[in-house]
Amino acid sequence: MELKDILRNREAGAAALLKRALGWLRANPDALAGGRRAGTLRTLREGRPAMAGFASLARRLEEILGRQPQAPVPEVLERLASEIDATEFLLAEQCRELLQSRAPVRIVTLSRSSSVLMGLRQGRDSLAGVNVLESHPGGEGRGLAKEVATFVRRTQLYRDERIADAVDGADLGLVGADRVFANGDVLNKVLSRSLAEECRRENKPFYVLCSSWKFSRQQGEEWRLEADDAGMFEVVPATLISGVLTETGMRTSGD
Numbered sequence: 001m002e003l004k005d006i007l008r009n010r011e012a013g014a015a016a017l018l019k020r021a022l023g024w025l026r027a028n029p030d031a032l033a034g035g036r037r038a039g040t041l042r043t044l045r046e047g048r049p050a051m052a053g054f055a056s057l058a059r060r061l062e063e064i065l066g067r068q069p070q071a072p073v074p075e076v077l078e079r080l081a082s083e084i085d086a087t088e089f090l091l092a093e094q095c096r097e098l099l100q101s102r103a104p105v106r107i108v109t110l111s112r113s114s115s116v117l118m119g120l121r122q123g124r125d126s127l128a129g130v131n132v133l134e135s136h137p138g139g140e141g142r143g144l145a146k147e148v149a150t151f152v153r154r155t156q157l158y159r160d161e162r163i164a165d166a167v168d169g170a171d172l173g174l175v176g177a178d179r180v181f182a183n184g185d186v187l188n189k190v191l192s193r194s195l196a197e198e199c200r201r202e203n204k205p206f207y208v209l210c211s212s213w214k215f216s217r218q219q220g221e222e223w224r225l226e227a228d229d230a231g232m233f234e235v236v237p238a239t240l241i242s243g244v245l246t247e248t249g250m251r252t253s254g255d
Helices: 003-007 014-027 036-046 052-067 073-101 114-122 140-148 160-168 192-201
Strands: 105-109 127-133 155-158 172-175 186-189 206-209 233-236 243-246 249-251
Touching: 003 014, 003 036, 014 052, 014 073, 014 114, 036 052, 052 073, 073 114, 073 206, 073 243, 073 249, 114 140, 114 172, 114 206, 127 140, 127 160, 140 155, 155 160, 160 192, 172 192, 186 192, 192 206, 192 233
Parallel strands: 105 127, 105 172, 127 155, 172 206, 206 243
Antiparallel strands: 186 233, 243 249
16 A cells, blocks of 8 residues: 555544554655655645645654754654654543543534544543434444444434434534644534534534644635545634644634
């Protein structure tokens, strides 16, 4: 499997694909050597524009290898892998604290975010239940519901058209993200905006859980999806988001 094949995956979430991309680089360090480096970094930056984590990885590699041109590439990749693992752990801890502050809490979510899955697992003792939307196209929510059901007994899968019922039976919305824009807007799987709007109608908070690796300098209103991602992602305005929970804490639209 080539790096571009990992980036084209339409089933796994952004955080999981970022780790797979880094795993591929660790197995193929020559891809960052000599004349191949520029092409590899370009693939990371341009291969899946919707997912900001790949561009962040390219930027970090460029920074480190630019400052330390003689640094052994395997060691640099090992350092970045450790950094991502530490970020994931801190993010899950932040989610645990959020859930604990509202325990017992039932959440509603969608798609198959590995960040959300880790956060729910870490905060499982505070969960009264989890409502998961099937999340078409793709139906990744079914996989998430199956995994969550192994540690949360009251896990319920809802058809997408029953979004109002899923929100009605929950206390708050929680989703992952593929990109967080500079103005606080968020790019995520389609149906995310509808979920945020339904939470707003029901006067229930709607949170986004993602690491700073997914933050972008672009503005949400400037974003244009590529043809391959059209119908898969959508922008959720910052005005519908109660807060973006990162590894360092909660960020709101005023931050």
